[in-house]
Amino acid sequence: MHDISQKLVIATKPGTWEPSGGWSEADLTQLRYDAVIELFNTPIGQDLLELGGEPIKLRILDAFSERYEGKFPLTAPFFEYLMEVAQDLLRAETQQPVVSKPAPKVATAPALTSEQKEKLSADEEVRKQHEGKVKQFAFLVKKQLNTRGVNSLKPRFGVVTVIAETGQSYEYSNDLFESLWSDAAKLGLLTVGGLG
Numbered sequence: 001m002h003d004i005s006q007k008l009v010i011a012t013k014p015g016t017w018e019p020s021g022g023w024s025e026a027d028l029t030q031l032r033y034d035a036v037i038e039l040f041n042t043p044i045g046q047d048l049l050e051l052g053g054e055p056i057k058l059r060i061l062d063a064f065s066e067r068y069e070g071k072f073p074l075t076a077p078f079f080e081y082l083m084e085v086a087q088d089l090l091r092a093e094t095q096q097p098v099v100s101k102p103a104p105k106v107a108t109a110p111a112l113t114s115e116q117k118e119k120l121s122a123d124e125e126v127r128k129q130h131e132g133k134v135k136q137f138a139f140l141v142k143k144q145l146n147t148r149g150v151n152s153l154k155p156r157f158g159v160v161t162v163i164a165e166t167g168q169s170y171e172y173s174n175d176l177f178e179s180l181w182s183d184a185a186k187l188g189l190l191t192v193g194g195l196g
Helices: 003-011 025-040 043-052 055-068 078-095 114-148 174-186
Strands: 159-163 169-173
Touching (some): 003 078, 025 043, 043 055, 055 078
Antiparallel strands (some): 159 169
């Protein structure tokens, strides 16, 4: 799966186009914009631009929006679907004589400043680090549930202690424990609803 498709999966709630995990609508718009830019940097995109010029961009976006309607990033990789439309259009264009027709200008999103790119990069790094912590947390909790049972994870004086197989113990405030459990559930690593 292409990097942009993966980011869109992470940035949206499953089965929707709603942002999740600290991502915003603007982030999702920028990722979709980046996918279109990336498409026209591929050999297929370059060939299409040579054949149809600027009007081809609108044709690709129109065909893509029809084909992608009702689909979501988790089940339909965004960039791969965009490339599929471009390949189909290129096949159709190379089998017919090219007639360029004037079309309305495609509105493009403004380029990101270096500060905005740095912020996105920093936000992505923070998200990855947090996801790593959540995965480790889920792994430790599952092991403890399997070996010591659910009662071993009950808070004592507002603290939940998780003990690794090595014997090292990790203490979490009850609120932090619940928050990490919730994040792990969102990633599908633990069950929704906590310990009950």
